[in-house]
Amino acid sequence: DTAVSQTPKYLVTQMGNDKSIKCEQNLGHDTMYWYKQDSKKFLKIMFSYNNKELIINETVPNRFSPKSPDKAHLNLHINSLELGDSAVYFCASSSSTDTQYFGPGTRLTVL
Amino acid sequence: GESVGLHLPTLSVQEGDNSIINCAYSNSASDYFIWYKQESGKGPQFIIDIRSNMDKRQGQRVTVLLNKTVKHLSLQIAATQPGDSAVYFCAEKLKGGKLIFGQGTELSVKP
Numbered sequence: 001d002t003a004v005s006q007t008p009k010y011l012v013t014q015m016g017n018d019k020s021i022k023c024e025q026n027l028g029h030d031t032m033y034w035y036k037q038d039s040k041k042f043l044k045i046m047f048s049y050n051n052k053e054l055i056i057n058e059t060v061p062n063r064f065s066p067k068s069p070d071k072a073h074l075n076l077h078i079n080s081l082e083l084g085d086s087a088v089y090f091c092a093s094s095s096s097t098d099t100q101y102f103g104p105g106t107r108l109t110v111l
Numbered sequence: 112g113e114s115v116g117l118h119l120p121t122l123s124v125q126e127g128d129n130s131i132i133n134c135a136y137s138n139s140a141s142d143y144f145i146w147y148k149q150e151s152g153k154g155p156q157f158i159i160d161i162r163s164n165m166d167k168r169q170g171q172r173v174t175v176l177l178n179k180t181v182k183h184l185s186l187q188i189a190a191t192q193p194g195d196s197a198v199y200f201c202a203e204k205l206k207g208g209k210l211i212f213g214q215g216t217e218l219s220v221k222p
Contacts, residue, residue: 004154031208041198043155043212056209090154099145100210102154 003027004103006091012109013081020077021106023091031055032074033092033100034066043090049074050096078108086110123219130191132216134184134201143204146175146186149215150197158186158199188218196220 004025013019025032033056034046047066048056054066063079074091091103124130136144142163147155161168161175161184168175174187184201201213 033208041149041215043200043215045209048208092154094208096208099157099160100208101157102147104154105152 004091004093004101006089006103006106008106009104010107010109012111014111015081015083017081018077018079019081019108020075021089021091021108023074023076023103025072025091025093025101025103027093027095027101029093029095029101030071031094031096032068032071033094034074034076035090035092035102037088037090037105039087047074047076081108081110083110120214121217121219123221124191126191126193126220126222128191130186130188130195130218130220132186132188132199132201132218134186134213136182136184136201136203136213138203138205138211139179139182141203141205144175144177144184145202145204145210146173146184147200147202147212148195148197149200155200191218191220193220193222 007022031050033048035043037043046060049068052068065077068074086109088105088107090105092100094100145160146158148158149155159170159173159175161177166177172189176185198215198217200215202210
C-alpha cells in the first residue's frame, strides 16, 4: 500500500557509468518531482512533471534526464556518473499544487 | 531571493517537554508553508501546513505559527516523545509548486 515507491533503495556504482532510478506513485496524483539531498541534508528540487510534461527544470547537468512514461511514473536517468552525484534522491508526488508526498529515497554512491 | 533558513541546526529536549523549531524565510510573495519530518533512512513526511492568510494552525500535538511581518515560521511540538526525534524541515512553496527547503533542525529527545 506504499504511496510513493522508489527503486532501488541503494545504488553503488563506478564513475562514468549510466544508471536509472525508478519512481511510482499510486495516489492518483498528476504531478511528480525529483529532489536531491546532499550529505548536509539539504533538499533541492531538480525536476517536476505535470501530466507527463516537464514544468520545473532546475539548473542540473544535462547528464540527468527525467522520463515520465505515464502520470504514475517518473524515472531519473543519469549518464556518466561523477563523484559529486553521490547523494540521496527523493521522488515526490502531489495533486496539482497540493502537499507533496515523498518516497523513501535512493542512496546513490559513486566510487 | 529564494531562501528558507533555520535558526538552530540541533535541538535537544527532555521527553515530555515542549519543543519549538524556528524558521526564517525571505520570499515575501510565498503564500504557503509546510513542515516536514524526516526520520533516519526515510523520506520527508508531511506534518502540517499553513497559508499566509493565517497566523496559527493546530494539529495533533503540533502547532505552526506564521509571522509575516518578520518572515518567521515556527513549529511547536507539545509533550515531545522519543518518536519525535528526527530532522525537521520548513519549506516555502512558490508558484508552480516549487518547494524551497530550509536547512533542517535535528531534534533529539532525551528519555
